[in-house]
Amino acid sequence: MGKVISVVLPPGGRVTLGRAADATICVEDPKLSRQHTAFVFDKGTIFLEDLKSTNGTFLNGVMITRAPLAHGDQVAIGSFVYDLSIESGVSTPAVPESTQATRAPLALAPDLRIKFDLRASALFTETGAPGQPVLAMSRTGKDLATIYRIGNILNAEHDLERLLNLVLGLILDVVPAHRAFLLISEDGKRLTARASRSRDVAQGAADHAFSKTIANESFHKGLSILTYDALADSRFKDQKSIVDAKIRSVICVPVQSSDKVVGAIYLDTLAQAQTFSRQDLELVSAVGLQAGAAIQRARLTENLRYLFYDTVSALVAAVEAKDAYTKGHSERVASIAVRLARHMTLTNDLVQTVHLAGLLHDIGKIGVAENVLNKPGSLTPVEWKIVYNHPEEGAKIVKKVRNMGEVVRAIRYHHEDWAGTGYPEGLKGDQIPLTARILAVADGFDAMSSPRSYRPAMSERQAREEIQKWAGRRYDPRLVDTFLDLHTKGGVDLKTLYLFQGLKIERM
Numbered sequence: 001m002g003k004v005i006s007v008v009l010p011p012g013g014r015v016t017l018g019r020a021a022d023a024t025i026c027v028e029d030p031k032l033s034r035q036h037t038a039f040v041f042d043k044g045t046i047f048l049e050d051l052k053s054t055n056g057t058f059l060n061g062v063m064i065t066r067a068p069l070a071h072g073d074q075v076a077i078g079s080f081v082y083d084l085s086i087e088s089g090v091s092t093p094a095v096p097e098s099t100q101a102t103r104a105p106l107a108l109a110p111d112l113r114i115k116f117d118l119r120a121s122a123l124f125t126e127t128g129a130p131g132q133p134v135l136a137m138s139r140t141g142k143d144l145a146t147i148y149r150i151g152n153i154l155n156a157e158h159d160l161e162r163l164l165n166l167v168l169g170l171i172l173d174v175v176p177a178h179r180a181f182l183l184i185s186e187d188g189k190r191l192t193a194r195a196s197r198s199r200d201v202a203q204g205a206a207d208h209a210f211s212k213t214i215a216n217e218s219f220h221k222g223l224s225i226l227t228y229d230a231l232a233d234s235r236f237k238d239q240k241s242i243v244d245a246k247i248r249s250v251i252c253v254p255v256q257s258s259d260k261v262v263g264a265i266y267l268d269t270l271a272q273a274q275t276f277s278r279q280d281l282e283l284v285s286a287v288g289l290q291a292g293a294a295i296q297r298a299r300l301t302e303n304l305r306y307l308f309y310d311t312v313s314a315l316v317a318a319v320e321a322k323d324a325y326t327k328g329h330s331e332r333v334a335s336i337a338v339r340l341a342r343h344m345t346l347t348n349d350l351v352q353t354v355h356l357a358g359l360l361h362d363i364g365k366i367g368v369a370e371n372v373l374n375k376p377g378s379l380t381p382v383e384w385k386i387v388y389n390h391p392e393e394g395a396k397i398v399k400k401v402r403n404m405g406e407v408v409r410a411i412r413y414h415h416e417d418w419a420g421t422g423y424p425e426g427l428k429g430d431q432i433p434l435t436a437r438i439l440a441v442a443d444g445f446d447a448m449s450s451p452r453s454y455r456p457a458m459s460e461r462q463a464r465e466e467i468q469k470w471a472g473r474r475y476d477p478r479l480v481d482t483f484l485d486l487h488t489k490g491g492v493d494l495k496t497l498y499l500f501q502g503l504k505i506e507r508m
Contacts, residue, residue, distance in 0.1 A: 013040075013041045014038055014039070014040050014041070015038065015039045016035055016036075016037070016038045016051065017032075017036055017037045017038070017039075017077065018032050018033055018034050018035040018036040018037070018051070018053075019032045019033065019034050019036070020034035020035055023035055023036075027078065027080075029078040029079050029080065030078075030079075030176075030275045031055050031078040031079045031176055031275070032053070032055075032077065032078035032079075033051065033052075033053040033054050033055070035051045035053075036050075036051060036053040036057065036077060036078065037049065037050060037051060037053065037057045037077050038051055039069075045068050046068070046069050047066055047067065047068055047069065048064065048066070048067055048068075048069050048075060049065070049066045050063075050064060050065050050066070054176055054199075055078065055176050057075070057076070057077055058075070058076035058077075059073060059074075059075060059076075060073055060074055061074070061076070079277070161194075161195070163291075163294055163295065164182045164184075164194050164195035164295075165195045165197070167182055167195070167265070167287065167291045167294075168180040168181075168182055168195055168196070168197040168265075169197060170287070171265065171267065171284060171287060172197055172199065174283065175251070175267060175276070175280050175283065175284060176269070176275055176276070176280075177199070177251070177267035177268060177269060177275075177276075178198065178199050178268065178269045178270050179196070179197070179198045179199070179210070179267070179268055179269075179270070180196065180197045180198075180265070180266070180267050181193050181195070181196045181210050181215075181265070181266040181267075182194055182195040182196070182255070182263065182264075182265055182266075182291070183215055183219070183255075183263045183264045183265075183266060184255075184262060184263040184295070185219065185261075185262060185263055191212070191215055191216065191219055191263065191264060193210070194263075210247075210266050210268065211247055211250060211252075211266075211268070214227070214250055214252045214266070215252055215264050215266050217252075218252040218253060218254055218264045218266075219254060219261055219263065219264045220261075222254045222256070222261050223254070224251075224252075224253040224254065224281055224284075224285045224288075225250065225251070225252045225253070226250070226251050226276055226278065226280075226281040227249065227250045228249055228275075228276070229248055229249065247268045247269075247270060248268070248269050248270065248275070249268060249269040249275035249276045250266070250267070250268045250269075250276075251265075251266075251267040251268075251276050251280060251281055251284050252264055252265070252266045252267070253265050253281070253284050253285045253287075253288040254288055254292075255288045255291050255292045255295065256288060256289055256292040257292035257293055257295060257296035261292075262292055262295060262296070263292075263295070264288075265284055265287065265288050265291065267284065312356070312359050312360060313359075315360070315363060315366075316330045316331070316359055316360070316363070318366060319362060319363055319365050319366045329362070329446060329447070329450060330358065330359050330360070330361065330362055331359065332446045333358045333359075333361060333439065333442045333443050333446050334354075334355050334356075334357075334358030334359045334442075335358070336358075336441075336442035336445060336446060336492055337354045337355070337357070337358040337438050337439055337441075337442040338351055338354055338355045338358070339486060339491050339492060340354075340438055340441065340442060340479070340482065340483055340486060340491075341354045341438055343482060343485070343486045343491060344438075344482055350406075350434075350435065353406045353407055353410060353435050354410070354435050354438055354439070356404075356407045357406075357407045357410035357411055357414070357435055357436075357439055358439055358442060360394065360398055360407065360411055361391075361394065361410070361411050361414050361439055361443060362390065362394065363394040363397055363398065363411070364389070364390035364391060364392065364393030364394030364395070364396075364397065364411075365387075365390045365393075365394075366393075366397075367390075367393055368386055368387060368390060369386075372386060372387065388415075388423050388424070389424075391411060391412050391413070391414060391415050391423070391424060392412060392424050394411045394412070395408045395409075395411050395412035398411055406433070406435060407435075409433045409435065409436065410433060410435035410436045410438075410439055411436075411439075412424070412436070413425070413427060413432050413433055413436035414436045414439040414440050414443060415440070416428075416432045416436060416440070417440075417473065417474045417475075418432070418437070418472060418473060418474060418475055418476050418477070419472070419473045419474070421473075422474070429476075432476075437475070437476045437479055438479060440474070440475055440476075441467060441475050441476075441479050441480065441483050444466075444467060444470075444474070444475065445463050445464070445467055445483070445492070448462070448463040448466055448467075449463045464484070464487055467480055467483060467484070468480060468484060
């Protein structure tokens with residue numbers, strides 16, 4: 001026989017189990033929360049209730065919040081799995097043959113005594129610290145479900161930074177680590193912490209005092225490392241980072257893409273040893289393989305995006321080279337539009353659209369003669385017609401690029417007016433795409449704040465007043481309010497925008 005816990009529950013009773021001394025049943029198990037689980041006698045039925053524990057409470061291999069118990073149930077709490085049996089004091093109703101295959105909640109009489117018996121079985125396997133068995137079948141099923149879930153999420157995410165943080169968040173959901181780091185190598189030699197998470201907000205995820213010795217060994221040798229107590233481990237106990245940070249249990253696994261190790265996942269606990277098990281190591285190792293493939297894919301996507309933005313930058317430079325007065329204008333419009341979109345808490349996809357459309361909004365001017373663009377006096381009606389045509393020409397150019405439909409619409413309609421007096425189609429109000437309305441405000445503000453061949457620049461205050469003056473006529477009044485709020489809070493700093501206009505386009 002193994003470990004036995006007897007729980008006596010009178011009617012209406014409640015018994016808690018956890019590591020804390022004030023728990024009804026105190027069990028020395030590092031995987032238990034201080035108050036982990038409760039057994040509740042409610043209206044003739046006993047319920048198992050999780051107390052918002054770190055590692056969860058499992059009934060027959062399924063994580064639960066609150067569930068009724070039945071004969072023969074297996075309850076997994078911390079490092080142990082208990083079989084539920086009844087010793088005395090239970091009045092069990094007869095169960096019809098047609099329902100015997102289903103779980104029947106216990107009908108309880110007063111003075112219930114439940115025995116949880118951890119006994120030798122082919123289902124159990126010794127793992128982790130000596131004497132800490134777990135239910136192999138339940139743990140395997142849980143880990144497979146976790147790996148499947150992580151795989152689905154990682155396959156759907158192509159942004160590298162979001163992906164790195166997702167990996168750590170998913171790991172901390174299932175492994176009892178205090179801190180988690182995702183380390184990436186750009187040169188194949190040195191590791192850099194690209195993402196970090198911490199369970200303890202006070203500790204701070206930005207604290208990067210992890211064990212570089214362990215991380216480098218895992219990365220350079222391609223090893224999955226588990227140490228139950230780094231302070232007592234002969235390999236690492238003399239390392240300053242471990243001693244200073246009081247690092248105890250550590251898991252570190254390589255992040256591998258194809259046949260190349262690109263980084264490492266590092267987890268640890270502080271001031272608490274014997275926390276991780278071999279199953280935890282195997283699970284994180286599997287996630288490391290998934291993460292490696294996902295990171296390789298995200299890097300490829302990122303590199304293609306950079307190539308695309310470099311091409312856009314070259315096109316913008318070609319247009320602005322024709323007009324000395326508009327140098328940097330497209331970059332500043334894109335930057336103002338992005339800040340405005342973020343201030344509106346738009347989705348990342350819409351922010352990306354606004355950014356690209358801002359960069360390319362004047363691309364149609366590539367076909368306008370320089371003598372027209374740089375003319376110091378008034379334009380003739382024929383010349384105005386050429387200039388008015390640049391949104392449509394720009395839309396035609398960008399339309400040839402696949403998956404740019406919303407960008408094309410923003411470029412085509414960024415000179416439409418809220419009152420319906422703009423061009424090329426005279427759209428009115430909400431008929432104008434939101435992205436085009438955002439560009440209109442950003443474009444108008446920068447154009448008025450910049451010198452032109454036919455007029456000097458307005459001051460920033462004057463440009464702001466003009467934007468406000470034309471609200472409801474040229475500009476969406478709601479967007480004007482948002483812009484003014486952003487400007488008041490310092491979100492549109494023209495000095496900074498002009499200072500950096502010669503640098504590469506911001507890569508979203």
